[in-house]
Structure formats: C-alpha cells, structure tokens
Amino acid sequence: MKTLISLIALLFLAVISFGQIETETDDDYEDLECVRSLPEPILLKEYFPDAHFEFLKKERKGIETASFENVDRLTVENSGCEFFVLSFHFLTNRFQADLNDCSYWYNPALQLMNEIIPGLESPLDIESGNSKLVRYIAKNKSKLKFNTEIDYGGDDIRSFIYLDPVEKLDDGKFRINISYALGPL
Secondary structure (H helix, E strand, C coil), rough: HHHHHEEEEEHHHHHHHHHHHHHHCCCCCHHHHCCCCCCCEEEECCCCCCEEEEEEEEHHHEEEEECCCCCCCCCCCCCCCHHHHHHHHEEEECCCCCCHHHHHHHHHHHHHHHHHHHHEEECCCCHHHHHHHHHHHCCCCCHHCCCCCCEEEECCCCCCEEECEEEECCCCCEEEEEEEECCCC
C-alpha cells in the first residue's frame, strides 16, 4: 500500500513538473511578470499611410516602420518591461555634420521629432520632453553629449530622453536615434 501511495505521489509530481516546463516555454506573454502592457502601434495612419507594425513575441517588442515623401525612413521601437521605452530611429540625408558634433545633432533630432508629433498617438508625453530638450540644448550647448539621460518629468516615475551617437551609413544617409522613456514602473 505504501508503495502504491508513493507511486501515485511521484506520478502527481511528475505531471505538475511537466506542466510547469510547458508554461515556461509557452509564447503567451500575459503570464510574464511585466508591469506594462504589450506594445501597440503609435503611428497614426492618416499621417503615415504606409506604417507597418510588427510584434516580436520573443523580445516582447513592437517595431513600427514608415517612410516620408522625401525618402526618409522612420522606425519606432516600442519596448520595455520595467521601463516603457519608445525609440525613434530616423534614416535621413537632410542633415550633414561631423558624427561627433553633439551640439549639432541634438537640433536635427529635435526637429525630426517635432515634425512627426502630429502623427503620433503616444502614451508618453513627447511634447513635454521636447520642450525640456529645447531648454536643455540652450543651457548646455557646449557641453552636450550622446547617451545623456535628460529628465523631463515625473515625481514618482521618472521620464527622460537620450540621444544615441549618430551613425553615417554607406548610402550617405545618417541614422539618428532618440529615445523617450518612463520608469522604472
């Protein structure tokens, strides 16, 4: 009788363990301990008719792409779990300067963001971020650096912007990446 009870208990534990293994490899991200919701499109179709959104399950990230009439391209990366991050990646040939000239590149990044604001439905307050960025650029013109977190709001939950180093591509275009983040959530 003891052997039968032990066998049943062992079988029960094996079934429970097997179920846990399946859950850990399951692609259903609703069960993850992530405080933010799944990424959704933020580009409005009336401004970006060719916008395309793709959700990358394994990375829990949304990628949205659009093009402009002047052949510039925009990719928006919507990611984060503890932080809510929107990264805007512009490919453009409208601006030309030394890649290390931070005091130059902050203004084109801000200009590009201000141009697309009417076409965004963002949960982050990008307009407030841009207003703070204008003041920050004016105050720190000679001290600007890439990858500097610039706070623009939030008492309990921090909001900040950062500009990645600009890259020049083989086709003569420049990649300008600016991110807006909220967190930790």
